[in-house]
Amino acid sequence: KNEVEQSPQNLTAQEGEFITINCSYSVGISALHWLQQHPGGGIVSLFMLSSGKKKHGRLIATINIQEKHSSLHITASHPRDSAVYICAVTTPEETSGSRLTFGEGTQLTVNP
């Protein structure tokens, strides 16, 4: 079982719809990241969370530490939101630093 699991793997929506992507993890974390990867391949960091909720424009990210679950919401979706959304968690290492573990990503397609 992967340490980080995302659902759904693929999501198709109509423009204007409210979208939710879920991320569940099975390890203790110090932070959770939501990343966006566009068709050209570039990756952009959307959010970094260790508790609660963050909002940026039409994007909202929430995390429930007790339930080991995070959600990424997109309100009033637009075709330009079409991308792969990746959840990643930072897990502290015993010796030094930390490691990042990624989910496999959710491919979102928003049709006009």
Place this chain on the structure above:
Amino acid sequence: EAQVTQNPRYLITVTGKKLTVTCSQNMNHEYMSWYRQDPGLGLRQIYYSMNVEVTDKGDVPEGYKVSRKEKRNFPLILESPSPNQTSLYFCASARRPQPYNSPLHFGNGTRLTVT
């Protein structure tokens, strides 16, 4: 402009021919790391660096080397590339070392093909 610069963007090479993928950031970030992305496997961490002269293995370090002699540069070295290292590679940096947590900044990626 604040950025992470990877070079080259595309590279085709042959088995066993040593190569280096460069990564440079101009944000004075302490943390840098390398990842590979493969279909069905997602992103996996290869190596990371908490600061100059401090490097550590990620999940898939076999066949790779790194060095952090200067804060801004973190090259990825493949001493003897093999076809199973064909992948899309990303470098990333962050202002403070994880786990103190700060957002990641990614380079544009390097698509490597080893024949």
